Amino acid sequence: MCGRYASIKAPADLADEFRAVDATEGVEPDYNVAPTKNVVAVVQRHPRDAEGTPDPDTTERSLRVVRWGLVPSWSKDPKAGARMINARSESAAEKPSFRKALQARRCLLPADGWYEWQRGPEHKQPYYTHYADGSSLAMAGLWEFWKPKDDPGNLYPDGLVTACVLTTAAVGPLAQVHDRMPLVLPPSAWDRWLDPDAGSDSVTDLIVPPSAELVATMELRPVSALVNSVRNNGPELLDELAAEDVAEPLQLDLLAGPNPR
Template identity: 80%
Template sequence: MCGRYASIKAPADLADEFRAVDATDGAARADYNVAPTKQIVTVVQRHPRDADGNPDPDTTERTLRMVRWGLVPSWAKDPKAGARMINARSESAATKPAFRRALNARRCLIPADGWFEWQRGENHKQPYYTHYADGSSLAMAGLWEYWKPKDDPDNQYPDGLVTATVLTAEAVGPLAQIHDRMPLVLPPSAWDAWLDPDAPADADAVTALLRPPSEDLVARLELRPVSPMVNSVRNNGPELLAELAPEEVREPLQLDLLAGPNPK
């Protein structure tokens, strides 16, 4: 699963990396401990609309958008459902009522500098931080949805609510030492196909991307044990990414299996 991650890069840098237009309106902030229900940066690609709301079928625009983490299905009675839908299994998203419509038409990328996962041991949980060795952003496959209440007497949601979920897959290679699931990370070569708003969920190019990441992609990742400070959402700073001293790790992983490529 993916329940915490770091999102540090400035929107201008993300816009350049993902070839997108920054539409976050200054709302994005560096966050070393992104948790469910927070506002997060997503990359979406849509047909632009004219003043009357009609989409232009001949062109698309890729933008960075702020949404809330935890997908609220369009048919939900209230937004509390989102707290239980921070992740969607890639193997079953096409058949789940909460996710199938979004998989068909509202796919997104969720940029991350790295994600946290907890290795469960006897009477303890050791957090690990996983990231690309070269500092590139991870592109986690996501789905987004628009929700608006049928009745809103207090006008709490005048513009509705846009939310998102992170797709997960079976953990690959050494990552399985920590947890049996991982975010569905997509390489840059897959971004266009995933974001294409005109490609239905059953298109070959889309279904192929729902498989676990390749071993080549995983080989580019580095893992390190980090402080349990990340366990609390109140903690937020670069110290959360610092590697834990070996003597403080109760059940070290087989680190020889985790050596990524030389970043040079």
């Protein structure tokens, strides 16, 4: 996890929800976000003047379009990003591909929900997880800027901005589907996570599995295998699968409770 998710809300709505400026120039709803696609990220940076000098006294939070699959700044080939859509939160601080981004380039990747596949002896059942109240999930992410040293074909004149999702151990009933889940941060953690002046040591306490109370505000439902193909991309992907079509139903009685956010 995380290998697919849904990003449906309009940028204007996300900007309101995350208290950010919309700098996306518009994006289409995507019910089947897959690796290497362009996605929306929430970042917070010091604004720069015409000469490119950052203002140390001010920060601006904005929605940006990035490519899903982190390409380290030192990478020779941007294709490496397809293999780095996720970073294990437990080891990101030690990995050369992620540690600099964890130190200074953290972001949030808004999602309406994410898909995960339960693997059984004779089945592979997709599930969709989302907040019951319709709020956006804020998946903790890292971003990087990559520009080739030599670009004879002028393929990347403006460089490439990429991102990955931090993952953590699955909590409660979610572990019945998969042992990993995205690191979902509550709104109370957003400011500190996005702070460009806060180093990785200052957010260590945020890099832990979400609380059982937070997970209890989520809904988890089986969905059609249509989501298996990236060619399928519509609201029908979110429809709940009939109980009789689920090979091994989950025990979901724990997924209920007050919203602690």
